Amino acid sequence: MDTGRISARYAKALYEFAVENNKAEAIYESMKIVSNSFATVPELNKALVNPQVSKEKKKGLLIASAGSDVCPEFEKFLDLVLEHKREAYFQTISLVYQDVYRKAKNIVVGRLETAQEVSKADKDKLKAIVEEKTNANVEFVTNVNPELIGGFLLQVGTYQLDASVSSQLRIIKDSLLRNGSANS
Known part of the structure; x- marks a missing residue:
């Protein structure tokens, strides 16, 4: 599977989950901060693809890159992404989520x-x-x-x-x- 297809599936699933839990806007704001973090801190992506960095540290990095106040639904999504070893796609997932949200709104x-x-x-x-x-x-x-x-x-x-x-x-x-x- 390619990056675009995987990222789109995760982003759309996250959007549906966020809408069901009335957190679409909160996650949108977090994803804007995340994508900006990826753009300004190239080491973030390097850390996420590094197999020597633990899941817990990767989760901490992603939470920190999303700002100080992330909702539990965002954290739950991070757990899913990390469990399925899709953290390398997170930058693209954040961008696709923003597109999905903007189209819907x-x-x-x-x-x-x-x-x-x-x-x-x-x-x-x-x-x-x-x-x-x-x-x-x-x-x-x-x-x-x-x-x-x-x-x-x-x-x-x-x-x-x-x-x-x-x-x-x-x-x-x-x-x-x-x-x-x-x-x-």
Whole structure:
């Protein structure tokens, strides 16, 4: 069996179990933290696939990677994964679970990049506009990038809106260069 198929089966089973126990959102939040932990700590996956690391230590690592407050259903799922020796798939399981949850809850992830920190009120206004246009709930991943100079860059799915000052300056520069070379 391949990684994708195994991960999808475990993630879907976890989602069904979580829904039955009213813990789908709590596990979703834990899985977001877990996937971020895998992205920022490459040693985590190495420890999980290491046969010399005990099940108990692997469970401890996964709980720690999920944040300080995990629900008992999450721990029960970890026990199942470790019992069946599927810990090497946990990173992919966490990502697939997030996808399953988002599809079920009609959530799209948007990336908002700004030149400086944006107020919660401004984020909420932008979120409301995007939600109205997409007919979906939006989760923003935000990033501050001073190279934008001002404005913002928004990506939701395949849609991208570049309202940054740096982009506008680049367009003006290109236009001036084109017009300058056309006049010579």
